[in-house]
Amino acid sequence: MPCYTTDEPIYALATPFSPSAIALIRGSGDDILSIIAPYFTSDFRKYPSSHAIHGFLKGTDGKNIDEVMIIKYEKGHGYTSEEAFEIMCHGSLPVIRSIEELLEAIGIRRAEKGEFTYRAFMHGRMDLTEAEAVEEIVRSKSEKAGSEALSRLTGAIKREAEDAKERILNILASLEVQLDYGEDEIPEDWEFPHDEICSIISRLEAIAATYSASRLYSEGAKVVIAGRTNAGKSSLYNAILKENRAIVSSEEGTTRDYLETDASIDGIPVRLFDTAGIRETDGEVEKEGIKRSEALMSDADLVVYVIDPRDDDTPPSGDNTLTVYSKRDITLRPDAISFSSVTGEGLDEVIRKIAECLMKGNTFTSSVPSIDSERQRDKLLETAAALRDAEKAVSSGYDIIALYLQSALSLLGELTGAVTGEDVLERLFSSFCLGK
Numbered sequence: 001m002p003c004y005t006t007d008e009p010i011y012a013l014a015t016p017f018s019p020s021a022i023a024l025i026r027g028s029g030d031d032i033l034s035i036i037a038p039y040f041t042s043d044f045r046k047y048p049s050s051h052a053i054h055g056f057l058k059g060t061d062g063k064n065i066d067e068v069m070i071i072k073y074e075k076g077h078g079y080t081s082e083e084a085f086e087i088m089c090h091g092s093l094p095v096i097r098s099i100e101e102l103l104e105a106i107g108i109r110r111a112e113k114g115e116f117t118y119r120a121f122m123h124g125r126m127d128l129t130e131a132e133a134v135e136e137i138v139r140s141k142s143e144k145a146g147s148e149a150l151s152r153l154t155g156a157i158k159r160e161a162e163d164a165k166e167r168i169l170n171i172l173a174s175l176e177v178q179l180d181y182g183e184d185e186i187p188e189d190w191e192f193p194h195d196e197i198c199s200i201i202s203r204l205e206a207i208a209a210t211y212s213a214s215r216l217y218s219e220g221a222k223v224v225i226a227g228r229t230n231a232g233k234s235s236l237y238n239a240i241l242k243e244n245r246a247i248v249s250s251e252e253g254t255t256r257d258y259l260e261t262d263a264s265i266d267g268i269p270v271r272l273f274d275t276a277g278i279r280e281t282d283g284e285v286e287k288e289g290i291k292r293s294e295a296l297m298s299d300a301d302l303v304v305y306v307i308d309p310r311d312d313d314t315p316p317s318g319d320n321t322l323t324v325y326s327k328r329d330i331t332l333r334p335d336a337i338s339f340s341s342v343t344g345e346g347l348d349e350v351i352r353k354i355a356e357c358l359m360k361g362n363t364f365t366s367s368v369p370s371i372d373s374e375r376q377r378d379k380l381l382e383t384a385a386a387l388r389d390a391e392k393a394v395s396s397g398y399d400i401i402a403l404y405l406q407s408a409l410s411l412l413g414e415l416t417g418a419v420t421g422e423d424v425l426e427r428l429f430s431s432f433c434l435g436k
Helices: 032-039 093-105 115-122 128-139 143-153 156-179 194-208 211-219 233-241 284-298 347-359 374-396 398-416 422-429
Strands: 010-013 020-028 052-058 064-073 084-091 221-227 259-265 268-274 302-307 321-325
Touching (some): 010 093, 010 115, 020 032, 052 084, 064 093, 084 093, 115 422, 128 156, 128 374, 128 398, 156 374, 156 398, 194 374, 211 268, 211 374, 221 233, 221 284, 221 347, 233 259, 233 268, 233 302, 259 347, 374 398
Parallel strands (some): 221 268, 221 302
Antiparallel strands (some): 010 020, 259 268
16 A cells, blocks of 8 residues: 655656647645756746746756646645646657656656645645545546536535534533533533434435435446347347447347447446347357356346337346336337337337436435545444434433534544544545546
């Protein structure tokens, strides 16, 4: 596991290491501008922070490496709140290597994964929920996931935690007034604020409940279209993709292996599979295709089982199976979900039903921000549990109630990173991309 520090300058390639028009190399650390300045043909001191400066970057031998643009960030202005720079150079692999060799030669080491965001967190540039949102944006697979992560990056979860913390502190302050007096000196009777505690718990649990839906939009799902031969599987596959990816034929067994591609169903990113038709066959190749189809079905988040309404086929049982009838233009099943690949009737309903099955009742709500972190979900639920314990301790005495309230505050601190062990931080940031 990486060992992060903040006492030495670092750099990283923030764009892929492949030929391109432009590459971006970022650096950060105390006095890093003074370290790089002698190797740049323009004088940094003439320009204010956040300005792009044109010039040539030179090697230790004084020869030009490349014509570049450098953006300088004075302390407190950049991503990490340290002195920093961003070098925009030509995306030639030899150029990138030469710049990296220069940086290492002058004492700037290659950064670990997530080390820039780690420094931003350590310098108070962002809290832990905002830091996690950075990586969530990078790996988001849908517009919805990116939008929700951006909301977290702007402090949506941090504000919720601060609000809950303030409310709990008010309760604890009123309780500690009682603890400061002897039994004969208590100035007034104190009543446990059940309504306020229930309100805080409901809010925390509502945010925690968004985790499943958020993960679906960020991670995606595996959807397998299955059924007998000639049931209409490939037609549905093509209709969802809005292109002719799978061969459609009246001849049985045309799909002998599965097809797969990325798709979006009602905004949910999915890996969509069209499988070989299931039937009795003597063909070894087709048998293998059917075997692979059955393996995919067993591992799918959702199996869309297509049936020709003229057949007596029975769909497999299971909570993750959606039965869909094809050839709606020939035989209509009014009591079932059906579609026609010829007329297009029912396709919107099928797609809507697939999305509904994937969501399984999990929805976003505008009343609370969403989360995409298992760690955040666990801390929210643990905080709610501590508040419930405080409520149960009403008959046990003020000091016991105060302990549970203080535990809830500590858990909220762990949520935002105000209270976090170094091992937790290293595990969290090591999952980030290089350059972040």
